[in-house]
Amino acid sequence: MKNEFSVVGKSVPRIDAYDKVTGRARYCRDLKLEGMLHAKLLRSPYPHARVKALDVSRAKSHPAVKAIATIEEVPKVVGYWWNLRTEKGMKKMFMQDNVVRFVGDPVLGVAAEDEDSAEEALSMILVQYEQLPPVFDPVESMKDQTIKIHERGNIAFHVLKEYGDIEKGFREADFVIENRFVTSKQKHATIEPIGSCIADYSPSGKLSVYSSTQLPHWSRMYLAGALGLPSSNVRIIKPYTGGAFGGRCGLIHGLELMCCHLSKKAGRPVKMSFTRKEDFEATEGRHPFLVELRTGFTKEGILTANSIKIVMDVGAYATHYIGVIADALSTGVGLYRIPHVKFEGYCVYTNKSLNGAFRGYGNPQMNFAQESQMDIVAEKLGMDPIELRLKNYRGAGEIDPVFNEKILSCGLKECLFQGAEKIRWKKKSRRSSRRGKIRKGVGMSCLMHGTGARFGLPDPASAIVLINADGSVSLETAAADDGQGNKTGLVQIAAEELGIDWRKISVSDTDTDTTPLDGGTHGSRQTYCGGIAVRKAAAQAKKSVLVFASKHLNTPQNRLDIREGVIYDTKRPSLNISLADLMRKIQIEDLSLCEQIIGAATGVAPSMPPTYGAHFAEVEVDTETGGVRVLRLVGAFDVGKAINPAHIEGQIAGGEVMGIGYALTEGLVIENGKVMNSNFADYRIPRSCDIPRIDAVIVESHEPTGPFGAKGIGEATMIGTASAIANAIYDAVGVRMKELPITQEKILVALQSFNPP
């Protein structure tokens, strides 16, 4: 691949690599503040109950206990992005009242000198619960009029969108097929468990919170709002973070607000870190979907109608419900050029731990349904699944009906071609050889996923670039790095724009006191949204540099450029000055100037470009045991432009592995409201022995609105893995698995019903 850039497109090492591999990196859990207390939560043992009485007298007298707070007294946070936009739309989120709504719902927090004492104090508290009838199944919950999980009813949100005329679409179809798909409650399973923060509430009214949030600026706003402080008095400091995947996309139920309140009460810093068990039982997971699809298509393989009905299990409290179901639209409505679509969704409360943001944000669920359905359509028609996609996908120049925006870049075709070639699709997709005990099969799927949240949520990104007197650069950005390498990518973008060595750029810590407004790290947005802001700020700084250089070199500004840290006349390169020399002159030598170069940029990205991709899976199914081995995965993704190819390969590898788990093993098992697999022995994420060769194919379509053509990648990489694996399983053994995870047991049952003994 020819590279016209000096650092963009190169796999430079991570700027945080050294700290991480040597253990110097400090995560929220590692931090200790002077005088810091440790907090623990008393959690409900019942899925639905009212706290009738609390006796904290014994706990209070524990000498190490410094503060106790009930959920009721904790300040309430009102709304997330969407309802932050209108005061009147605001409503209390979790931690509302004296009702507990799932097993693990916090009742009370204790801050003590050490964790053991806090635990001990919890055991001294007597709670009198009045048990209420629970409801666990969302379909039941929708219908049930007797059990109200929330005052306003059990349906948190209902959406109905119609494009075209669905009945007409079905009339125009030669075939109509109907299927029902079910997905699981996956957990983020981050290497650093979800839920750790330290709140330091100074009685002066300044609140500092160390938190591994993905949304430092929004967290600041939520906390400031809840606590009645100006945002400027709330400081969110984000240390190194061990993975997020949406799990830290907002305040954590029972965490920050409780810590802040306990800190205020005790007058000391308070730390709370959830255990892995708490992570599994009481933090957000992926929404289980029930998807009913009815799809009409012609015998030529043209899709004419798609009716989508989703029932989504929100859990006990609604956080990211609206956005998640909205994102399912991009797969269900946006990916294929289907003229007549009806999309109906119900977000339903149940007495289970809450569900929220998770890599893919509604798309993985919808993708499993949709891309399984596409495979069924292809089979019905005897058509190659790739061909079916090629006939129907929506490409560059077309209008995406969900965003109502023209698609400016789409490399899906190249993803399909290159991915197919990589896995040797043509050879392997011939079914003739499916025989014997162990059977191989291949499957594929397509996906799209918007970059950022431009058309749905406030999506600001900002950056400040400071050029120092030696020509080195300090970059201020709140673009939180959860481990994916954002900061390195942003450094590359700044270096490319400025024409300097990337090693001479430092990036600020993620700290709301010193970094400009940013919408957070979610929606695969930082390379694109953050990158646009960084590039703009760098361009502004560069422009200021060239103004000075033009005077100094006595040559027109428009003839000047910077390369390898040297400002030169493009028409006469011998006329030049190093950036460092010019900066020393401006900032130190010329006493009448002493100007630092400052470039700043803020605002929303012009678009929300979809990233496209194709997954290919080759599996081997043991027809006797139902065991599935994934033999190979190919992920081909159109990233617009790969700023750092190694990072993209890392995302693809990581996403595919997460997708294997989603496909085959992952999902919380909840019985009577109780999580039965709240540890890594029982909740099985893929082990290294489960991980096959994974090929990453990078397609560069050049997104014109993106920084150097880039768009997002983080989430896309896991969206279609499960559907590709399910399709491969079908290809191998002829059973259509419509429920995630596709466990060995389920396959065995399906094989037996397919081939009754």
Place this chain on the structure above:
Amino acid sequence: MKNEFSVVGKSVPRIDAYDKVTGRARYCRDLKLEGMLHAKLLRSPYPHARVKALDVSRAKSHPAVKAIATIEEVPKVVGYWWNLRTEKGMKKMFMQDNVVRFVGDPVLGVAAEDEDSAEEALSMILVQYEQLPPVFDPVESMKDQTIKIHERGNIAFHVLKEYGDIEKGFREADFVIENRFVTSKQKHATIEPIGSCIADYSPSGKLSVYSSTQLPHWSRMYLAGALGLPSSNVRIIKPYTGGAFGGRCGLIHGLELMCCHLSKKAGRPVKMSFTRKEDFEATEGRHPFLVELRTGFTKEGILTANSIKIVMDVGAYATHYIGVIADALSTGVGLYRIPHVKFEGYCVYTNKSLNGAFRGYGNPQMNFAQESQMDIVAEKLGMDPIELRLKNYRGAGEIDPVFNEKILSCGLKECLFQGAEKIRWKKKSRRSSRRGKIRKGVGMSCLMHGTGARFGLPDPASAIVLINADGSVSLETAAADDGQGNKTGLVQIAAEELGIDWRKISVSDTDTDTTPLDGGTHGSRQTYCGGIAVRKAAAQAKKSVLVFASKHLNTPQNRLDIREGVIYDTKRPSLNISLADLMRKIQIEDLSLCEQIIGAATGVAPSMPPTYGAHFAEVEVDTETGGVRVLRLVGAFDVGKAINPAHIEGQIAGGEVMGIGYALTEGLVIENGKVMNSNFADYRIPRSCDIPRIDAVIVESHEPTGPFGAKGIGEATMIGTASAIANAIYDAVGVRMKELPITQEKILVALQSFNPP
């Protein structure tokens, strides 16, 4: 005083008050990093010697010792501001070679697991010194050809400046008087001892240094230069600081560079904190001056000529020598309209600990000489000392010959009038009553002191203003606050400009990774230079706000203003929107914008306006014991505009007290190179019982280049205290004390020679 401003001119409480009075504030000494080592210095017992051999073998085998470094191997810092400007002019500062040049000069540093082990290791090191002949007296040092303290000779710097024709001046004089004045080596005696830092050198090449420096950005530059790192890889973080007064105005001899080097060697963070004894013996003090003045004047009291010769004791290494002697010019040449002036200065090395920056920076020394001389002139003429000043001072509209700039604001006359009235000068200055054992007297002096370093050094100031979605503001500035209240003042300036409540503004920590270039806190510059930058940045932000408001309110931008957080049409105030509402619209509600408001400013201040002032002292002298009691002090200062009057009163009280010490008791006693009073029992700063009623008179002349008319104050407040007290002593008992400190013993001796028994 009528106040047209809403917050400027009001004594709002300090933003750091709460943290400080409750002990929450953390100073460098309080900080602990994980895995941190503690370092100690081995210091020379000789004033001049060559290190012939070092045996560190026993110390190395100490189990707690993790790194040992000799001064020779430590990276050298080359130059301060002035010679940073030209590569070729750079030279090594302290820590040069294997020669020790004063008692306490560091030879070697040890980093160990704890301070005791480091001390223990020091005692295990054998040093073989070759003693060299020392020289302590600067006049001797100038002449001595045999003892060379530095290769280039013992005169570090010689300056000769002539204005007019000095001989002509003396010819035009009716009288010529000649006097010789001597000043002492005062110590900063900060509440937090000078010298504390933690260096954390990551092998990745990122260096973080916690330091209470007054010059974070310059420290970054020095360290980056010495260590061969880009500035962006060096991060200076300044915690709360317990006073500076110039004592932290640059790198500290033996501190930061040693810590960085030891940290690099050990691969762990290293902390070093000097003891109070080390502070007294081995950190910078105020340069002792020997000043010879020859002054010509007419019988009408017009000064015609002034010949100034200064020998300045630099100590063993030269840091702030050039700037300090240059500042003496402003008193010696700038304050009075003397047509013919000759100024000659010698900065001379001696084998004593180094001298450097100290509140007043050359002016207090020169002021003591000059203002004593003025008193002598007045007496000779039988003229009121105030009248003599009024006849000769240089006022607004005149050109200051030192800066070659027009004086735009000068409230000296008002200072003289108001100060005189306050102390009841006319009544008290009548000598008739000087009788008896205890005699009272009054004295006065004038001073001027430039704000900042605009005409001498690179003097940048920058600020970034971020307006948050709730209308609160984050201010980014590197304007270090050493305890004087800079940050509060800057908040007031931003609040005034933006028209919002000052409580809704937070100021960033002082951290070079996230704050724009700033010349540091010195030269009484932050209210003026920092204030100009903050006001500009705020104005830029305000302008951006009004652009949006104009669209939103559909009214021309130039009709809009902001007051109390509300943007309103000045012609039709009912047309308005709160800043918070507008910001929410721009940043959150309008998805097509999502812009934070960012204002940024950088550059040098347009001027270096002198602050003027007059000191008045009333004393009581016990003619039997020589004891002096200061009964009352009045300090009247023209600050342009008092941004926060309480801060100015605080500065005046603090400066006057420091001046009492300078006048009467303070000065290191050095015998054979050894400091004999390296503790607060023997080095006597004023105790509360020594402190009289102090009246602060604030004069506001409105400096047109300053933020809301303000100029500096910090240093001015102590410059003329000693001369006013000396003049008061003369007034009381008729002896002219020409050497500081004016101890009881010296007065007694003088009284006895004046009135031989």
